[in-house]
Amino acid sequence: MTTRRTSPARRRGAARAIVTALLCVLVALPARSGAAPEAAASAPDTTRDLYVGTFNIYGNIGHRGDAGDWIRDEADAVRDLTLGDTDRWLFIGLQEVCKAQGERFARELGLRSAFVDTGTKCADGQPYGNTLLFHSAARILPPALLPNPDGRGGERGIVCAVVRAAGRPHSAGPPVTACSTHLTVGGAKDGERRAQTGFIHDEWRPDGVHRLGAEGPVLLAGDLNAPPDAPELDVLYSGNGREASGLRESGPSYLRPTYDDGRKIDYLFSWGRGASGRWHCTGTFRTVNSDHSFYYSVLSTRTG
Template sequence: MVTALLCVLVALPARSGAASRAAVVPDTSRGHYAGHVGYVGTFNIYGNIGHRGDAGDWIRDEADTISELTLGDMDRWLFIGLQEVCQAQGERLARELGMRSAFVDTGTDCADGQPYGNALLFHEAVRILPPALLPNTDGRGGERGIICAVVRAPESPESPDGAYRSDGSGRSGPPVTACSTHLSVGRTRDRERQEQTEFIHDDWKPDGTHPLGADGPVVLAGDLNAPPDARELDVWYGGDGSEASGPPESGPPYTRPTYDDGRKIDYLFTWGERGERSAGRWHRTGTRRTVNSDHSFYYSELSTGTG
């Protein structure tokens, strides 16, 4: 098995990320739900095979359209998970969106020599957890990894003193463990993917002592390379978890396909702290197609309310 170097890098935002174009997902008259947490997104950006490590203006274009989803207000985003990302691409997207980034190197170089792996974009982290490589039973197909950070939601816009402040003190919501991951690909890798999901949900102790979820409910974004009714996803569709599109579908066709061939293989899951039920409810779930990747940008709003 290849031993990969794991690294975490934080990029400071270069600009606010606000956009002036009309939003494609306008707000509703009901306003924010009680216990508002924020928007979450996941995006396999096709950064190596599709772009060979290039972090050019296509990244800026993606940032502009992501910002449009919340009327240009990036403070409403809790986090965004990226997969198939070369290090500089994740860092630039974070800067364009006015966010920070953490990165896990899974041990494969991009075409231009950059580290390759997964990234997590967020505004403010209470703590970045030590990343991990996922089980890779036979050592085929390269390593897969996961990167997580404990983040806080922004203050509700209805609060007396406004929303997120640049020093992070406006993010006063409960802690949430935000994660980005990418599971093994291939029809012969079902068992390996099951080992990977069980490792993340049940076995992984990021600090060597406490399981994932000890710091607050888990919200996981990722390319899982499996359809919703695949057995390996049962652990996350179980009684303590929920996915942004609802119960597992047995399609095709799928309500919200995330891959060019019509499959749903990208997900947003949440489950509670140990012994607790799901972190909340999903609202306004959607996908946005792009010419820059063979995956769609998949997103939803998470709340702890009942709206």
């Protein structure tokens, strides 16, 4: 028998994570069980209560490409949120990822991964970019680089897949497209970030024909490097766009800050055709392994 080491980050966050997980399980039960056991047994289970997460792992500057046991510790903390049941995760977006780090996260959680190489090298020579973790996918979309009008500061990218919930290879609802992205950083880069969000929401056609959201819900996980009231996020909040924290916030202090300095700059957005789900049980947990928190929510929907 192997005894796993418990990291300081996991010890500090374990109580809160377990309480959150228990509350979310209890919230989900009525939709699944109903008042009459015989009715619940015969009725099809069309409601999904699935976790979605995003995490800037600080993989190059903070870890210089290392894919060591700190990743195992983070994966254990993710498991704690769902009481060890990783089937409850629809997907997780990772940013600032050296390729081997994303692959180890996937192995530790029993998931698959897709990666976008933004053309930058990590300190140890690995490709650098964003990763998407998921159980299964109907297809992985061709990744893309985001607009970089001034040609400085390094390329940013997006990777997406049409994902399926664990144990549901043939979902009855419209296809759910999950994405992980990381926008340009910098106080003078708001115009560039606006071009990037406009590209993601309105301009990009991964299949050459349809923009994201035209055929089914889009779920975007990412470090957007802007607070909720920033104009570059207008397009993501527009139409039927919804963010996991709820109403758009204006100024500090933020309900759920995701960065060490107290800002909210990490997001979980939904929009597109059929994107009528409800975000709830939204939260964060801190870690010593990154300057960002792990940000997560439960999406209750009849799609996915």
